Amino acid sequence: MSHVLILGAASDMAQALAYKFAAEGFDITLAARNSGRLADVAPDLEIRHGISAGVAEFDALGFAGHADFYTNLPHPPDVVICVFGYLGTQETAQSNFAEAKKIIDTNYTGAVSILNIVANDFEQRGSGTIIGISSVAGDRGRQSNYLYGSAKAAFTAYLSGLRNRLAKKNVHVLTVKPGFVRTKMTAGMPLPGPVTAKPSRVAADVFAAFQKQRNVVYTMRIWQLIMLLIRHIPEPIFKRLNL
Amino acid sequence: MSKRNRLTKYANAAPSVQRRLCRQICPPPDNRFQSVALLLLGALLGALAMLFLAPKSGKATRRRLKEQAGNLAGKLKTKRPAATQKSGLSRISNWGNYPQTEVKVYEFEDIATLRKIVTGTNNIIARGNGRCYGDSALAANVISSLKYNKFLSFDAQQGIIRCQAGVLLSELLDVVVPQGWFLPVTPGTKKITVGGAIASDVHGKSQHKAGNFSDHVVAFDLMLGDGSVVTCSKEENPELYWTTCGGMGLTGVVLHATLRLLPVETAYFKQESIKAKNLQELMDLFEESESWPYSVAWIDCMTRGKNMGRGILMRGRHARVSDLEKPAQRQNPLRLKSKMGLNVPFFMPGFVLNPLSMKIFNTLYFHRQRARQVTSVVDYNAFFYPLDIISNWNRIYGKRGFTQYQFILPKESSRQGMQEILQKIVDRGMVSFLAVLKLYGKQHGYLPFAMEGYSLALDFPIVDGLFEFLDELDQIVLAYGGRLYLTKDVRMGRDMFMQSYPNAEKFINHLKQINQNFKFRSYQSDRIGITQ
Ligand SMILES: Cc1cc2nc3c(=O)[nH]c(=O)nc-3n(C[C@H](O)[C@H](O)[C@H](O)COP(=O)(O)OP(=O)(O)OC[C@H]3O[C@@H](n4cnc5c(N)ncnc54)[C@H](O)[C@@H]3O)c2cc1C
Numbered sequence: 001m002s003h004v005l006i007l008g009a010a011s012d013m014a015q016a017l018a019y020k021f022a023a024e025g026f027d028i029t030l031a032a033r034n035s036g037r038l039a040d041v042a043p044d045l046e047i048r049h050g051i052s053a054g055v056a057e058f059d060a061l062g063f064a065g066h067a068d069f070y071t072n073l074p075h076p077p078d079v080v081i082c083v084f085g086y087l088g089t090q091e092t093a094q095s096n097f098a099e100a101k102k103i104i105d106t107n108y109t110g111a112v113s114i115l116n117i118v119a120n121d122f123e124q125r126g127s128g129t130i131i132g133i134s135s136v137a138g139d140r141g142r143q144s145n146y147l148y149g150s151a152k153a154a155f156t157a158y159l160s161g162l163r164n165r166l167a168k169k170n171v172h173v174l175t176v177k178p179g180f181v182r183t184k185m186t187a188g189m190p191l192p193g194p195v196t197a198k199p200s201r202v203a204a205d206v207f208a209a210f211q212k213q214r215n216v217v218y219t220m221r222i223w224q225l226i227m228l229l230i231r232h233i234p235e236p237i238f239k240r241l242n243l
Numbered sequence: 244m245s246k247r248n249r250l251t252k253y254a255n256a257a258p259s260v261q262r263r264l265c266r267q268i269c270p271p272p273d274n275r276f277q278s279v280a281l282l283l284l285g286a287l288l289g290a291l292a293m294l295f296l297a298p299k300s301g302k303a304t305r306r307r308l309k310e311q312a313g314n315l316a317g318k319l320k321t322k323r324p325a326a327t328q329k330s331g332l333s334r335i336s337n338w339g340n341y342p343q344t345e346v347k348v349y350e351f352e353d354i355a356t357l358r359k360i361v362t363g364t365n366n367i368i369a370r371g372n373g374r375c376y377g378d379s380a381l382a383a384n385v386i387s388s389l390k391y392n393k394f395l396s397f398d399a400q401q402g403i404i405r406c407q408a409g410v411l412l413s414e415l416l417d418v419v420v421p422q423g424w425f426l427p428v429t430p431g432t433k434k435i436t437v438g439g440a441i442a443s444d445v446h447g448k449s450q451h452k453a454g455n456f457s458d459h460v461v462a463f464d465l466m467l468g469d470g471s472v473v474t475c476s477k478e479e480n481p482e483l484y485w486t487t488c489g490g491m492g493l494t495g496v497v498l499h500a501t502l503r504l505l506p507v508e509t510a511y512f513k514q515e516s517i518k519a520k521n522l523q524e525l526m527d528l529f530e531e532s533e534s535w536p537y538s539v540a541w542i543d544c545m546t547r548g549k550n551m552g553r554g555i556l557m558r559g560r561h562a563r564v565s566d567l568e569k570p571a572q573r574q575n576p577l578r579l580k581s582k583m584g585l586n587v588p589f590f591m592p593g594f595v596l597n598p599l600s601m602k603i604f605n606t607l608y609f610h611r612q613r614a615r616q617v618t619s620v621v622d623y624n625a626f627f628y629p630l631d632i633i634s635n636w637n638r639i640y641g642k643r644g645f646t647q648y649q650f651i652l653p654k655e656s657s658r659q660g661m662q663e664i665l666q667k668i669v670d671r672g673m674v675s676f677l678a679v680l681k682l683y684g685k686q687h688g689y690l691p692f693a694m695e696g697y698s699l700a701l702d703f704p705i706v707d708g709l710f711e712f713l714d715e716l717d718q719i720v721l722a723y724g725g726r727l728y729l730t731k732d733v734r735m736g737r738d739m740f741m742q743s744y745p746n747a748e749k750f751i752n753h754l755k756q757i758n759q760n761f762k763f764r765s766y767q768s769d770r771i772g773i774t775q
Contacts, residue, residue, distance in 0.1 A: 044393035047404075
């Protein structure tokens with residue numbers, strides 16, 4: 001039975017992914033900070049889907065512990081989904097470096113730290129899939145969230161390079177760029193309904209992309225078009241916009 | 244013959260002629276989509292007939308139609324958000340879409356969050372999936388259990404499952420059926436929560452044999468108004484157990500429950516459908532069928548005279564592997580292929596369900612079964628939940644909504660009482676689209692709906708004068724020693740409740756100790772005088 005490791009398993013999106021992969025017959029390890037709060041999720045996954053599921057303590061910012069975390073996992077994973085992220089507050093981060101650093105470290109440094117380890121393991125085993133949940137925010141920096149956006153841009157570039165390196169080793173890397181998603185992270189934000197996905201929709205899209213071995217997917221699909229347009233607005237105009 | 248003539252002729256024809264006409268329009272059934280098709284056909288024919296049969300008002304009707312179509316289009320464009328952002332209130336109603344209320348909805352995923360809500364708020368009531376018909380799960384502050392929906396343990400050897408109260412019976416069946424287990428008691432929809440099943444102490448086609456939901460609950464945990472959590476079972480805190488089962492959420496919030504399941508060989512049922520010419524014959528059939536584990540009857544309550552109360556009794560039992568006819572079923576007797584469902588995406592205009600369309604539907608439904616008796620093997624969805632295949636079917640009643648009038652009469656007085664009530668409905672030209680008859684046995688608890696006797700459930704669209712009419716029916720029900728089902732009720736008065744539920748007083752006195760200052764209360768409990 002294939003085993004999925006979900007990094008940052010407490011978020012709504014991560015949970016949706018866990019349920020989706022479990023429904024497709026994968027065993028699941030939920031890794032998160034304060035993993036005790038996920039204690040209910042593992043038996044629920046097991047009972048609903050007849051798979052085995054477990055919980056592991058993982059802190060994206062505890063770089064020093066990442067190697068131990070990975071070697072101590074009860075099951076070597078076949079699929080690793082890197083979901084953790086931190087939106088932060090753009091305004092605070094502009095003047096408070098601690099906030100800026102937290103955004104960068106959670107979305108980028110932490111991901112690099114753990115995925116380097118995973119990548120080396122998969123490369124050696126000659127198999128595996130790494131799924132990175134990046135963001136459309138990384139496609140172009142905008143004044144409203146360029147700290148988060150730049151960290152995600154770095155993560156997107158990292159995943160692209162990783163894919164390039166591991167393609168020869170039978171290891172697949174999938175970059176996922178969600179647009180707006182209705183989750184706890186975005187609760188209270190006025191999101192435009194037609195282009196806002198439910199976490200379950202994202203999970204279904206990710207699973208389909210995983211099965212088809214796609215390289216980069218936007219979810220919902222319309223975001224590919226939206227971002228295409230946004231990327232092509234000439235800079236002299238773009239810089240004047242309130243985005 | 245013009246369309247108008249044909250339809251009139253059909254609706255007014257003698258049963259034997261209708262039978263022939265009906266078979267031309269629609270051959271006998273072989274799958275469950277046919278009842279849906281019938282329903283839509285009936286509605287369509289009726290709506291058309293209304294247009295054509297009323298040439299004078301034709302223009303007005305057409306104008307109304309156009310307006311309604313316009314409204315509809317407008318509504319589809321500007322989808323109103325469920326929550327009015329500013330006030331933090333949500334517009335909700337239960338299954339009958341009546342009453343529509345603006346209330347504050349709280350959600351919780353863990354006990355600590357719930358405790359904060361419960362201890363810090365008054366006028367609260369728990370709500371599951373809102374499948375009660377009226378205002379039982381409505382109050383100024385509503386605590387939704389839907390996000391508290393995890394399975395906690397499942398012993399597939401012993402058939403014992405433990406879960407949080409927000410788990411839907413549909414999810415539960417998805418888990419247990421493939422392992423050879425079933426719910427011993429299930430209502431006519433699987434889209435209800437375990438908490439709601441306990442609070443309404445629901446029943447189903449098995450009531451006369453298997454009793455109510457509470458008979459198969461091993462234990463549950465309840466959060467009281469002070470935030471404490473108490474485990475209740477028939478042995479541990481039995482008083483609290485029996486006040487909560489059927490207590491309509493008034494004792495607190497059910498958190499988790501442990502349920503005992505029924506072992507089954509297959510996910511299928513062996514079913515016999517038997518037609519009865521009238522009410523008396525139908526009741527004879529029920530009494531003959533008492534040894535069957537499942538029984539229920541659909542009746543056509545729009546026919547007069549000697550055919551009044553004609554209907555179809557459906558009785559069944561769990562199918563064994565040897566009962567299954569198709570090789571695919573035998574190979575995988577516990578797994579069902581998922582089937583496509585249908586949806587009613589918006590409120591139908593009010594005129595779709597009119598007396599004529601309902602009469603046509605009822606007649607088509609009665610005659611689609613040609614033989615007096617038909618035996619078949621059907622899966623559990625077709626057997627228990629035929630209505631669930633159409634999501635939001637409640638919208639066919641239009642925006643004003645509908646209510647279900649479900650009453651029960653003692654067995655001794657049922658034959659006469661039912662006859663009298665049916666007669667009254669026919670005489671008044673009141674129209675019930677769906678009418679379900681069942682023979683019941685006893686029920687435990689303080690507010691049991693069931694007794695040894697017959698229950699009839701009637702769906703009525705909300706129209707002017709309906710509630711006055713139902714008040715009159717109340718008097719007949721009362722005179723025969725019967726009562727109404729709380730989880731379907733939306734309008735009964737205090738007197739009716741106090742007089743028809745023999746332990747009402749006792750329940751209220753007991754509740755005062757559990758639910759201090761009536762922190763937990765619903766619009767219904769205020770209306771019927773439990774908490775006011
Ligand atoms: C199509 C259809 C068919 C039906 N057939 C039947 C039938 O055959 N037999 C039958 O008995 N019923 C039947 N019902 C009614 C339905 O089973 C009950 O109303 C049931 O209680 C609904 O459960 P719910 O989860 O939707 O709860 P809700 O409708 O949200 O609430 C119902 C009651 O339960 C209380 N409640 C809900 N959750 C909790 C909780 N966690 N703790 C404490 N109290 C709680 C509420 O306060 C309320 O009083 C039918 C309903 C429909 C729509």
